[in-house]
Amino acid sequence: MNALAAGLRMCLSCRTVCQADAAGRESVRCPRCGAAVHPRKADSLARTWAYLIAAAIMYIPANLLPVMRTSSLFGTSEDTIISGVAYFWASGSPGLAILIFTVSVVIPMAKMGALACLATWARRPSGMDAHALGRLHSGVELVGRWSMLDVFVVALMAGMVQFKSLATVEAGPGAAAFGAVVVLSMLAANSFDPRLLWDNHGRPDDAR
Amino acid sequence: MTSVAEAGLAACPECDELHIRRVLHPGERARCARCGTTLYRRPRRRPDQMLAIVTAALIAFVLANTFPILVLRAQGIVNEATLLGSVAALWSAGQEPVAAMVFVTAWLFPVFDLLAMFLLLLAIQTGSRPALFAPLLRTLQAMRPWGMIEVLMLGVLVSLIKLSKMADVLPGVALYAFIALTVLLAVILSYDLRALWQPDQQRTAEA
Ligand SMILES: [Zn+2]
Ligand SMILES: [Zn+2]
Numbered sequence: 100m101n102a103l104a105a106g107l108r109m110c111l112s113c114r115t116v117c118q119a120d121a122a123g124r125e126s127v128r129c130p131r132c133g134a135a136v137h138p139r140k141a142d143s144l145a146r147t148w149a150y151l152i153a154a155a156i157m158y159i160p161a162n163l164l165p166v167m168r169t170s171s172l173f174g175t176s177e178d179t180i181i182s183g184v185a186y187f188w189a190s191g192s193p194g195l196a197i198l199i200f201t202v203s204v205v206i207p208m209a210k211m212g213a214l215a216c217l218a219t220w221a222r223r224p225s226g227m228d229a230h231a232l233g234r235l236h237s238g239v240e241l242v243g244r245w246s247m248l249d250v251f252v253v254a255l256m257a258g259m260v261q262f263k264s265l266a267t268v269e270a271g272p273g274a275a276a277f278g279a280v281v282v283l284s285m286l287a288a289n290s291f292d293p294r295l296l297w298d299n300h301g302r303p304d305d306a307r
Numbered sequence: 308m309t310s311v312a313e314a315g316l317a318a319c320p321e322c323d324e325l326h327i328r329r330v331l332h333p334g335e336r337a338r339c340a341r342c343g344t345t346l347y348r349r350p351r352r353r354p355d356q357m358l359a360i361v362t363a364a365l366i367a368f369v370l371a372n373t374f375p376i377l378v379l380r381a382q383g384i385v386n387e388a389t390l391l392g393s394v395a396a397l398w399s400a401g402q403e404p405v406a407a408m409v410f411v412t413a414w415l416f417p418v419f420d421l422l423a424m425f426l427l428l429l430a431i432q433t434g435s436r437p438a439l440f441a442p443l444l445r446t447l448q449a450m451r452p453w454g455m456i457e458v459l460m461l462g463v464l465v466s467l468i469k470l471s472k473m474a475d476v477l478p479g480v481a482l483y484a485f486i487a488l489t490v491l492l493a494v495i496l497s498y499d500l501r502a503l504w505q506p507d508q509q510r511t512a513e514a
Contacts, residue, residue, distance in 0.1 A: 102318035102325050109318035112445050113504045114347065116316040116325070131504060132441050195468060233321050233342050247412065247455055251462030254409045256469065257400065258393020259377060262384050266473065270397055275404040282408070285452065297322035297342070 101297070103138055110136045140292035147218045150287035155211055157279045164273035167253050171266040179273060180204065180249060202248045207280055210246075213239050214287050221295040229300035236293045243285050250278045317346045348499040357498055358428040364491035365421050367484050372414075375479035376463055379470060389481065390414060390459075416454035417492070423447040424495060427503055448500055460489040 102109050106119045110129035117136050120127045126135045140146075165177035178186065180203045187196035213235050220227055253274045260268040317326045319339040331337060331349035339346055352360070375387035390413060397406035423443050430440055463485060470476045 100325050101323035102316075103323055105325055107316070107318065107325070109320065109323070111320065112448055114317065114320065114501055115504075116318050132445050134445055190472065192468065195465060199465070229322070230342060233344070237321070237344070244452070244455055245458055245461075247408075247458045248462050248465065250405060250408060251413065251455075251459050252465045252469065254397055254405055255376075255388070255393055255462060255466040257402070258390075258396045259379055259386060259388035259466070259470065260473070261386060261396060262379075262381055265382055265384065269400055270402040270405050275402065275408075278405060278408045289452070293321045294323045297324075 101294075103294075103298075108136045108138055110134055111140070139294055139298075140290065143290055143292040143295060144218050144221060146290035147214060147287050150283050150290060151211060151214055151218065154207075154280050154283035154287060157276050157283060158207065158211070161273055161277035161280050164276060165271035166249065166273040166277060167256065168269040168271050169260075169266070170269075172264075177271060180277065183249070199249060199252075202245045203277070206242050206246050207284060210239050210243050210284050210288070214284070214291065217291060217293075217296065221291075221299065223299075227300065229297050232296045232300060233293055236288075236291065236296070240288050243281065243288055246281045246284075247278070250274055250281070319344055319346060347501060350498050350502050352494075352498065354428050354431045357495070358425070358432060360491055360494055361421055361424045361428060364488055364495060365425065367488040367491060368418060368421060370484035371481045371488050374481040374484065376481045376485065377467060377470065378477040378479050379474050380477070381474035387479065412453055412455040413459040416450050417456045419450060420447060420454050420492075420495075431503065444500065444503055451496070451500070456485075456492050457489050460485055 102116060108117050108119055108127060109115070110117055110132060112134040113129060113132040115129055115131045117127055117129055119138070126137045126141075128134070129136050162180055165179055166183065167178045169176050169178070180199075184196050184200045184203070187193075187199060217232060217236055217239075220232060253270050256268045257270045260266055315328050317328050317337070318324065319326070319342060321344040322339060322342045324339055324341040326337070326340065326346060328347070329337065331347075333349050334351035336348040337346045338344065350357070372390060375389055377388055379386040379388070391410075394406050394410045394414070397403075397409070424447070427440065427444055427447070430437055463482065467476060467478070467482075
Protein backbone atom coordinates (compact mmCIF):
# COMPACT_ATOMS: atom_id res chain seq x y z
CA MET A 100 0.00 0.00 0.00
CA ASN A 101 1.34 3.46 -0.72
CA ALA A 102 1.37 6.35 1.69
CA LEU A 103 -0.96 8.51 -0.42
CA ALA A 104 -3.68 5.86 -0.50
CA ALA A 105 -3.38 5.44 3.26
CA GLY A 106 -4.03 9.16 3.78
CA LEU A 107 -0.42 9.75 4.74
CA ARG A 108 2.28 12.00 3.28
CA MET A 109 5.99 11.66 3.47
CA CYS A 110 8.11 14.71 4.29
CA LEU A 111 10.80 14.86 1.60
CA SER A 112 13.18 16.64 3.92
CA CYS A 113 13.29 14.36 6.98
CA ARG A 114 11.16 11.46 5.65
CA THR A 115 8.69 11.58 8.49
CA VAL A 116 5.35 10.06 7.53
CA CYS A 117 2.73 12.72 8.30
CA GLN A 118 -1.04 12.61 8.58
CA ALA A 119 -2.91 14.36 5.75
CA ASP A 120 -4.60 17.61 6.72
CA ALA A 121 -8.00 17.03 8.31
CA ALA A 122 -9.42 20.16 6.66
CA GLY A 123 -8.50 18.78 3.24
CA ARG A 124 -5.73 21.24 2.42
CA GLU A 125 -3.09 20.06 -0.03
CA SER A 126 -0.01 20.69 2.07
CA VAL A 127 0.70 20.12 5.74
CA ARG A 128 3.61 21.22 7.89
CA CYS A 129 5.97 18.45 8.95
CA PRO A 130 5.73 18.14 12.75
CA ARG A 131 9.38 17.19 13.04
CA CYS A 132 11.31 19.50 10.71
CA GLY A 133 8.78 22.16 9.78
CA ALA A 134 8.99 21.69 6.00
CA ALA A 135 5.86 21.93 3.85
CA VAL A 136 4.70 18.43 2.92
CA HIS A 137 2.83 17.96 -0.35
CA PRO A 138 1.22 14.70 -1.45
CA ARG A 139 3.44 14.89 -4.55
CA LYS A 140 6.02 17.53 -5.47
CA ALA A 141 4.15 20.71 -6.43
CA ASP A 142 3.76 21.22 -10.22
CA SER A 143 6.36 18.52 -10.70
CA LEU A 144 5.93 17.93 -14.42
CA ALA A 145 5.42 21.58 -15.42
CA ARG A 146 8.59 22.56 -13.57
CA THR A 147 10.56 19.65 -14.96
CA TRP A 148 9.58 20.62 -18.51
CA ALA A 149 10.35 24.30 -17.94
CA TYR A 150 13.87 23.62 -16.64
CA LEU A 151 14.43 20.95 -19.26
CA ILE A 152 13.48 23.21 -22.18
CA ALA A 153 15.67 25.99 -20.78
CA ALA A 154 18.56 23.51 -20.47
CA ALA A 155 18.07 22.30 -24.04
CA ILE A 156 18.10 25.89 -25.35
CA MET A 157 21.30 26.69 -23.43
CA TYR A 158 22.87 23.52 -24.77
CA ILE A 159 23.13 25.11 -28.23
CA PRO A 160 25.40 28.08 -27.28
CA ALA A 161 27.21 25.78 -24.84
CA ASN A 162 28.41 23.72 -27.78
CA LEU A 163 28.80 26.43 -30.42
CA LEU A 164 30.55 29.14 -28.39
CA PRO A 165 34.16 28.81 -27.26
CA VAL A 166 34.61 27.69 -23.66
CA MET A 167 38.25 28.73 -23.56
CA ARG A 168 40.45 31.31 -25.29
CA THR A 169 44.22 30.81 -25.23
CA SER A 170 46.49 33.69 -26.20
CA SER A 171 50.20 33.14 -26.56
CA LEU A 172 53.12 34.48 -28.56
CA PHE A 173 51.93 32.34 -31.46
CA GLY A 174 48.50 33.92 -31.62
CA THR A 175 45.08 33.29 -30.18
CA SER A 176 43.12 30.06 -30.33
CA GLU A 177 39.58 29.34 -29.24
CA ASP A 178 38.31 25.99 -28.06
CA THR A 179 34.78 24.71 -27.95
CA ILE A 180 33.96 21.61 -25.94
CA ILE A 181 34.25 19.37 -28.99
CA SER A 182 37.51 20.91 -30.24
CA GLY A 183 38.93 20.48 -26.72
CA VAL A 184 38.05 16.79 -26.87
CA ALA A 185 39.58 16.51 -30.34
CA TYR A 186 42.76 18.19 -29.10
CA PHE A 187 43.15 15.66 -26.28
CA TRP A 188 42.49 12.81 -28.68
CA ALA A 189 45.07 14.07 -31.18
CA SER A 190 47.71 14.94 -28.60
CA GLY A 191 47.95 11.42 -27.28
CA SER A 192 45.56 11.48 -24.32
CA PRO A 193 42.66 9.34 -25.57
CA GLY A 194 41.69 8.49 -21.98
CA LEU A 195 41.16 12.16 -21.12
CA ALA A 196 39.37 12.74 -24.43
CA ILE A 197 36.92 9.96 -23.61
CA LEU A 198 36.44 11.24 -20.04
CA ILE A 199 35.67 14.81 -21.16
CA PHE A 200 33.48 13.61 -24.03
CA THR A 201 31.49 11.42 -21.63
CA VAL A 202 30.87 14.06 -18.96
CA SER A 203 30.38 17.01 -21.34
CA VAL A 204 28.47 15.44 -24.23
CA VAL A 205 27.13 11.98 -23.43
CA ILE A 206 25.88 12.65 -19.88
CA PRO A 207 24.05 15.96 -20.57
CA MET A 208 22.37 14.56 -23.71
CA ALA A 209 21.43 11.29 -22.03
CA LYS A 210 20.20 13.13 -18.97
CA MET A 211 17.99 15.53 -20.90
CA GLY A 212 16.66 12.70 -23.08
CA ALA A 213 15.93 10.48 -20.08
CA LEU A 214 14.16 13.28 -18.22
CA ALA A 215 12.03 14.08 -21.27
CA CYS A 216 11.02 10.40 -21.50
CA LEU A 217 10.27 10.20 -17.76
CA ALA A 218 8.22 13.41 -17.82
CA THR A 219 6.24 12.10 -20.80
CA TRP A 220 5.67 8.63 -19.43
CA ALA A 221 4.76 9.88 -15.96
CA ARG A 222 1.47 11.08 -17.35
CA ARG A 223 0.43 8.36 -19.74
CA PRO A 224 0.78 4.59 -19.85
CA SER A 225 3.79 3.55 -21.90
CA GLY A 226 3.91 -0.19 -21.43
CA MET A 227 7.20 0.44 -19.61
CA ASP A 228 7.89 -1.24 -16.33
CA ALA A 229 7.93 1.07 -13.30
CA HIS A 230 11.03 -0.69 -11.98
CA ALA A 231 13.02 0.21 -15.10
CA LEU A 232 11.77 3.81 -15.08
CA GLY A 233 12.62 4.16 -11.40
CA ARG A 234 16.16 2.95 -12.02
CA LEU A 235 16.49 5.39 -14.93
CA HIS A 236 15.48 8.21 -12.59
CA SER A 237 17.99 7.32 -9.89
CA GLY A 238 20.73 7.03 -12.52
CA VAL A 239 19.91 10.48 -13.89
CA GLU A 240 20.14 12.05 -10.42
CA LEU A 241 23.48 10.39 -9.75
CA VAL A 242 25.56 11.29 -12.83
CA GLY A 243 24.39 14.84 -13.67
CA ARG A 244 26.82 16.66 -11.38
CA TRP A 245 29.90 15.28 -13.17
CA SER A 246 29.07 17.40 -16.21
CA MET A 247 30.41 20.36 -14.25
CA LEU A 248 33.94 19.00 -14.87
CA ASP A 249 34.74 21.08 -17.95
CA VAL A 250 33.57 24.28 -16.26
CA PHE A 251 35.97 23.63 -13.38
CA VAL A 252 38.82 22.82 -15.76
CA VAL A 253 38.31 26.06 -17.69
CA ALA A 254 38.01 28.06 -14.46
CA LEU A 255 41.22 26.60 -13.04
CA MET A 256 43.13 27.08 -16.30
CA ALA A 257 41.96 30.68 -16.58
CA GLY A 258 42.96 31.31 -12.98
CA MET A 259 46.37 29.76 -13.36
CA VAL A 260 47.66 30.59 -16.80
CA GLN A 261 48.25 34.32 -16.42
CA PHE A 262 51.71 34.92 -17.83
CA LYS A 263 50.95 38.42 -19.12
CA SER A 264 52.72 38.68 -22.49
CA LEU A 265 53.67 35.02 -22.75
CA ALA A 266 50.41 33.15 -22.47
CA THR A 267 46.99 33.74 -20.96
CA VAL A 268 43.88 31.60 -20.81
CA GLU A 269 40.43 33.13 -20.57
CA ALA A 270 37.06 31.53 -20.09
CA GLY A 271 34.78 31.94 -23.11
CA PRO A 272 31.03 32.54 -23.15
CA GLY A 273 30.45 28.84 -23.83
CA ALA A 274 31.62 28.00 -20.30
CA ALA A 275 28.84 30.04 -18.70
CA ALA A 276 26.27 28.52 -21.06
CA PHE A 277 27.52 25.04 -20.29
CA GLY A 278 27.39 25.66 -16.55
CA ALA A 279 23.82 26.85 -17.01
CA VAL A 280 22.95 23.59 -18.79
CA VAL A 281 24.27 21.58 -15.84
CA VAL A 282 22.46 23.71 -13.25
CA LEU A 283 19.16 23.75 -15.20
CA SER A 284 19.17 20.01 -15.81
CA MET A 285 19.93 19.37 -12.14
CA LEU A 286 16.94 21.57 -11.27
CA ALA A 287 14.84 19.61 -13.77
CA ALA A 288 15.82 16.27 -12.19
CA ASN A 289 15.15 17.77 -8.77
CA SER A 290 11.65 18.91 -9.70
CA PHE A 291 10.64 15.53 -11.06
CA ASP A 292 8.73 13.36 -8.61
CA PRO A 293 9.51 9.68 -9.25
CA ARG A 294 6.43 8.63 -7.29
CA LEU A 295 4.35 9.76 -10.28
CA LEU A 296 5.87 6.89 -12.26
CA TRP A 297 4.65 4.37 -9.73
CA ASP A 298 1.25 6.03 -9.44
CA ASN A 299 0.66 5.33 -13.13
CA HIS A 300 2.83 2.32 -13.89
CA GLY A 301 3.11 0.37 -10.69
CA ARG A 302 0.92 -2.61 -9.98
CA PRO A 303 -0.28 -3.45 -6.49
CA ASP A 304 1.35 -6.86 -6.74
CA ASP A 305 4.73 -5.31 -7.48
CA ALA A 306 6.22 -6.40 -4.17
CA ARG A 307 9.06 -8.81 -4.65
CA MET B 308 0.48 15.69 15.96
CA THR B 309 2.37 12.55 15.05
CA SER B 310 0.92 9.47 16.61
CA VAL B 311 2.93 6.46 17.63
CA ALA B 312 1.78 4.53 14.57
CA GLU B 313 3.06 7.13 12.09
CA ALA B 314 6.41 7.48 13.87
CA GLY B 315 6.88 3.77 13.25
CA LEU B 316 6.27 4.07 9.52
CA ALA B 317 8.56 4.78 6.60
CA ALA B 318 7.50 5.63 3.05
CA CYS B 319 9.65 5.03 -0.02
CA PRO B 320 10.85 8.29 -1.64
CA GLU B 321 10.77 6.69 -5.11
CA CYS B 322 7.51 4.74 -5.08
CA ASP B 323 5.68 5.85 -1.91
CA GLU B 324 5.27 2.28 -0.59
CA LEU B 325 4.64 2.17 3.19
CA HIS B 326 6.86 0.11 5.46
CA ILE B 327 7.07 -0.53 9.17
CA ARG B 328 10.25 0.94 10.64
CA ARG B 329 12.72 -1.44 12.22
CA VAL B 330 15.69 -0.84 14.47
CA LEU B 331 18.85 -1.48 12.45
CA HIS B 332 22.37 -2.41 13.42
CA PRO B 333 25.11 0.17 12.73
CA GLY B 334 25.97 0.17 9.02
CA GLU B 335 22.72 -1.55 8.03
CA ARG B 336 20.23 -0.11 5.57
CA ALA B 337 16.56 -0.76 4.98
CA ARG B 338 15.44 -1.16 1.37
CA CYS B 339 12.01 -0.73 -0.17
CA ALA B 340 10.30 -4.08 -0.67
CA ARG B 341 8.75 -2.85 -3.89
CA CYS B 342 11.49 -0.96 -5.75
CA GLY B 343 14.70 -1.58 -3.78
CA THR B 344 15.47 2.08 -2.99
CA THR B 345 17.24 2.71 0.32
CA LEU B 346 14.62 3.85 2.84
CA TYR B 347 16.80 4.67 5.83
CA ARG B 348 20.21 3.78 7.19
CA ARG B 349 21.76 3.40 10.57
CA PRO B 350 25.15 5.15 10.28
CA ARG B 351 28.19 3.02 10.90
CA ARG B 352 29.93 5.81 12.76
CA ARG B 353 28.84 7.43 16.02
CA PRO B 354 28.24 11.22 16.16
CA ASP B 355 31.48 11.77 18.10
CA GLN B 356 33.48 9.92 15.43
CA MET B 357 31.77 11.99 12.74
CA LEU B 358 32.62 15.15 14.66
CA ALA B 359 36.30 14.20 14.49
CA ILE B 360 36.06 13.53 10.74
CA VAL B 361 34.27 16.85 10.11
CA THR B 362 36.93 18.69 12.13
CA ALA B 363 39.68 17.05 10.09
CA ALA B 364 37.84 18.00 6.88
CA LEU B 365 37.58 21.63 8.05
CA ILE B 366 41.35 21.72 8.62
CA ALA B 367 41.93 20.19 5.17
CA PHE B 368 39.58 22.80 3.71
CA VAL B 369 41.55 25.66 5.27
CA LEU B 370 44.86 24.22 4.01
CA ALA B 371 43.39 23.60 0.55
CA ASN B 372 42.44 27.25 0.32
CA THR B 373 45.50 28.92 1.84
CA PHE B 374 48.20 27.27 -0.24
CA PRO B 375 48.50 27.12 -4.03
CA ILE B 376 46.97 24.08 -5.73
CA LEU B 377 49.47 24.13 -8.54
CA VAL B 378 52.67 26.07 -9.14
CA LEU B 379 53.34 26.93 -12.76
CA ARG B 380 56.68 27.88 -14.21
CA ALA B 381 57.26 29.11 -17.76
CA GLN B 382 60.26 31.05 -19.05
CA GLY B 383 61.37 32.00 -15.56
CA ILE B 384 57.98 33.34 -14.49
CA VAL B 385 56.34 31.55 -11.58
CA ASN B 386 52.58 31.55 -11.14
CA GLU B 387 50.75 30.15 -8.15
CA ALA B 388 47.03 29.60 -8.12
CA THR B 389 44.52 29.05 -5.36
CA LEU B 390 40.86 28.23 -5.87
CA LEU B 391 39.66 31.64 -4.73
CA GLY B 392 42.41 33.28 -6.80
CA SER B 393 41.01 31.54 -9.88
CA VAL B 394 37.51 32.69 -9.01
CA ALA B 395 38.75 36.28 -8.60
CA ALA B 396 40.61 36.12 -11.93
CA LEU B 397 37.44 34.92 -13.69
CA TRP B 398 35.39 37.63 -12.07
CA SER B 399 37.73 40.46 -13.05
CA ALA B 400 37.99 39.04 -16.60
CA GLY B 401 34.26 39.62 -17.05
CA GLN B 402 33.21 35.98 -16.56
CA GLU B 403 31.01 36.67 -13.55
CA PRO B 404 28.53 33.79 -14.14
CA VAL B 405 31.29 31.17 -14.31
CA ALA B 406 33.07 32.72 -11.33
CA ALA B 407 29.85 32.64 -9.30
CA MET B 408 29.07 29.02 -10.26
CA VAL B 409 32.55 27.82 -9.31
CA PHE B 410 32.54 29.84 -6.08
CA VAL B 411 29.17 28.48 -4.98
CA THR B 412 29.63 24.80 -5.90
CA ALA B 413 33.30 24.40 -5.02
CA TRP B 414 33.68 26.75 -2.07
CA LEU B 415 30.53 28.17 -0.49
CA PHE B 416 28.36 25.04 -0.33
CA PRO B 417 31.14 22.69 0.79
CA VAL B 418 32.19 25.07 3.56
CA PHE B 419 28.57 25.53 4.60
CA ASP B 420 28.14 21.75 4.61
CA LEU B 421 31.14 21.25 6.89
CA LEU B 422 30.25 24.07 9.29
CA ALA B 423 26.60 22.98 9.49
CA MET B 424 27.61 19.36 10.11
CA PHE B 425 30.00 20.53 12.82
CA LEU B 426 27.31 22.54 14.63
CA LEU B 427 24.64 19.84 14.30
CA LEU B 428 26.91 17.07 15.54
CA LEU B 429 28.11 19.29 18.37
CA ALA B 430 24.49 19.91 19.40
CA ILE B 431 23.80 16.16 19.39
CA GLN B 432 27.01 15.50 21.28
CA THR B 433 26.11 17.96 24.03
CA GLY B 434 22.50 16.76 24.06
CA SER B 435 21.09 20.22 23.32
CA ARG B 436 18.60 21.12 20.65
CA PRO B 437 18.94 24.81 19.74
CA ALA B 438 16.11 26.52 17.87
CA LEU B 439 18.29 26.66 14.77
CA PHE B 440 18.72 22.88 14.66
CA ALA B 441 15.75 22.05 12.41
CA PRO B 442 16.15 24.92 9.89
CA LEU B 443 19.89 24.28 9.65
CA LEU B 444 19.49 20.55 9.05
CA ARG B 445 16.74 21.22 6.52
CA THR B 446 18.90 23.74 4.62
CA LEU B 447 21.88 21.38 4.73
CA GLN B 448 19.77 18.61 3.22
CA ALA B 449 18.53 20.88 0.42
CA MET B 450 22.01 22.19 -0.41
CA ARG B 451 23.86 18.88 -0.41
CA PRO B 452 23.47 18.05 -4.11
CA TRP B 453 25.05 21.40 -5.04
CA GLY B 454 28.39 20.91 -3.33
CA MET B 455 30.79 19.50 -5.91
CA ILE B 456 34.21 19.12 -4.32
CA GLU B 457 34.77 15.67 -5.85
CA VAL B 458 34.08 17.05 -9.34
CA LEU B 459 36.48 19.93 -8.65
CA MET B 460 39.11 17.38 -7.58
CA LEU B 461 38.83 15.61 -10.93
CA GLY B 462 38.98 19.02 -12.61
CA VAL B 463 42.25 19.80 -10.80
CA LEU B 464 43.75 16.54 -12.08
CA VAL B 465 42.60 17.20 -15.64
CA SER B 466 44.04 20.74 -15.60
CA LEU B 467 47.26 19.34 -14.18
CA ILE B 468 47.62 17.08 -17.22
CA LYS B 469 46.53 19.83 -19.59
CA LEU B 470 48.97 22.36 -18.12
CA SER B 471 51.89 19.96 -18.04
CA LYS B 472 51.91 20.26 -21.83
CA MET B 473 52.32 24.03 -21.69
CA ALA B 474 54.60 24.62 -18.73
CA ASP B 475 56.41 23.06 -15.79
CA VAL B 476 53.78 22.19 -13.23
CA LEU B 477 54.51 21.43 -9.61
CA PRO B 478 51.76 20.20 -7.34
CA GLY B 479 51.24 22.64 -4.47
CA VAL B 480 50.53 21.85 -0.82
CA ALA B 481 46.84 22.47 -1.43
CA LEU B 482 46.67 19.61 -3.95
CA TYR B 483 47.36 17.09 -1.19
CA ALA B 484 44.95 18.90 1.11
CA PHE B 485 42.31 18.67 -1.63
CA ILE B 486 42.85 14.93 -1.98
CA ALA B 487 42.45 14.50 1.78
CA LEU B 488 39.37 16.73 1.74
CA THR B 489 37.78 14.71 -1.07
CA VAL B 490 38.26 11.45 0.83
CA LEU B 491 36.93 12.92 4.10
CA LEU B 492 33.95 14.46 2.31
CA ALA B 493 33.10 11.12 0.73
CA VAL B 494 32.82 9.70 4.26
CA ILE B 495 30.80 12.69 5.46
CA LEU B 496 28.40 12.59 2.49
CA SER B 497 27.77 8.89 2.98
CA TYR B 498 26.49 9.64 6.49
CA ASP B 499 22.70 9.61 6.31
CA LEU B 500 21.68 13.08 7.52
CA ARG B 501 18.21 11.80 8.39
CA ALA B 502 19.72 9.89 11.28
CA LEU B 503 20.40 13.28 12.88
CA TRP B 504 16.66 13.88 13.26
CA GLN B 505 16.33 11.14 15.82
CA PRO B 506 19.52 11.06 17.90
CA ASP B 507 17.58 9.71 20.90
CA GLN B 508 16.51 6.64 19.01
CA GLN B 509 20.12 6.08 18.06
CA ARG B 510 21.34 6.46 21.60
CA THR B 511 18.78 4.10 23.12
CA ALA B 512 19.47 1.54 20.41
CA GLU B 513 23.16 1.71 21.28
CA ALA B 514 22.64 1.31 25.00
ZN1 LIG C 1 10.04 16.76 7.87
ZN1 LIG D 1 10.07 1.97 -3.28
